[in-house]
Amino acid sequence: MGLNKCVTAVVGAAISAAALGTAAATHAAICTIRNEKEHILTLTPLEFASMLSNPAYDAWFRKNLRCGQAAFVRLCAILRRELTDYELDRFVKEHTFEEKVACLLFFLGSQGGYRETTAAFGVLKSWALGVINLFVKSLRSSLHKFVHFPRSKTEWRRIETEFQAKGGIAGVVGAIDGSLIKILRPDDFEGYYRRRMSPAVNVQAVVDARMRFMSVEVRPGSWSDQKTWRASALGSNATKYLPDGTHFLGDAGYAICPAIMTPFDEDDGAGLTRKQLRYNYLHSRTRMSVECAFGLWKGRFRIVNCCLNTKNVEKAVDIVAATMVLHNLMLDINDDTLFKDDSGQEGGDTSDEKDGCTNCGCFVDKTARFLRVGARKRESIVAFTEAFELV
Structure with a gap:
């Protein structure tokens, strides 16, 4: 009888230890996922608008959008005027035309594809696909x-x-x-x-x-x-x-x-x-x-x-x-x-x-x-x- 109690106690302790280990591993994994998400740069429309008007972000534009801040503003004005077949209201309206152009330039200027672009701008992949493909086709038609x-x-x-x-x-x-x-x-x-x-x-x-x-x-x-x-x-x-x-x-x-x-x-x-x-x-x-x-x-x-x-x-x-x-x-x-x-x-x-x-x-x-x-x-x-x- 004493032996059975001893075995039961040992098994119970092992199960408890395993449960605690699993919980700790799960917690660590969750923390890791959270930390990874915390390091993803996301740009809301308000944040991008402030970056667009702040000269301090010129280096960010050159690195990520492959052009200077002033050049980006002029490029948007040209594209808005020349690409008349681009349907501005076809996609979510809270995203400005400038943010759509930024999404295009980020995609073309990087090697990370749609995944990196959507992570940087905090948008859906389906939205990015639609915007980028329409821009690309419009630009080719204007070649x-x-x-x-x-x-x-x-x-x-x-x-x-x-x-x-x-x-x-x-x-x-x-x-x-x-x-x-x-x-x-x-x-x-x-x-x-x-x-x-x-x-x-x-x-x-x-x-x-x-x-x-x-x-x-x-x-x-x-x-x-x-x-x-x-x-x-x-x-x-x-x-x-x-x-x-x-x-x-x-x-x-x-x-x-x-x-x-x-x-x-x-x-x-x-x-x-x-x-x-x-x-x-x-x-x-x-x-x-x-x-x-x-x-x-x-x-x-x-x-x-x-x-x-x-x-x-x-x-x-x-x-x-x-x-x-x-x-x-x-x-x-x-x-x-x-x-x-x-x-x-x-x-x-x-x-x-x-x-x-x-x-x-x-x-x-x-x-x-x-x-x-x-x-x-x-x-x-x-x-x-x-x-x-x-x-």
């Missing part, structure tokens, strides 16, 4: 309003003058290059895998001397820069867009043609003359505008600096177009926030092929003659670069 070539001879001359001041190469009205943006594997993935065996899209862009995008083309990631150029509307009708005697600067990923001046090939075994080496240096110095534009674009909108969390190619194109429109608007309003592209990704030359530029639109003759015309044009430019003084 040609903000991303376009000059519409007057005066603007073309201004761009040519600014490029010539960089490296002394005459006739340059744009720098062209491609950049890879990783995406999730599409359902129809044929052609989207790049050399590093991951799906991507190749974004070809032409920029002016101020790093402003003037043209954009999005193609599958396996396409080389040259193939993308040939298939693009720009490559098919270069004479329609370019003033007489002008051209773009492109890297060795493109084949030389009257519309694109490329550097001399330093690996052809023949060696380069002093004039050709000087031309290559000035060519690189002038063409750097497109590299800087991609770096600023990816640095500001970090969503394109990592793998886009979508397998829908059309949605990826929407995001690329929307961010390029915003990039141009930020330059137009002189936002001075600087970023850098630290992705370490290679450019858009995704293939070793260097096929001839057979569909440039400048000529409809055979590729051999087409290349010779471009080469002769480059040789004539080399002579004029001798007079440019290096600074």
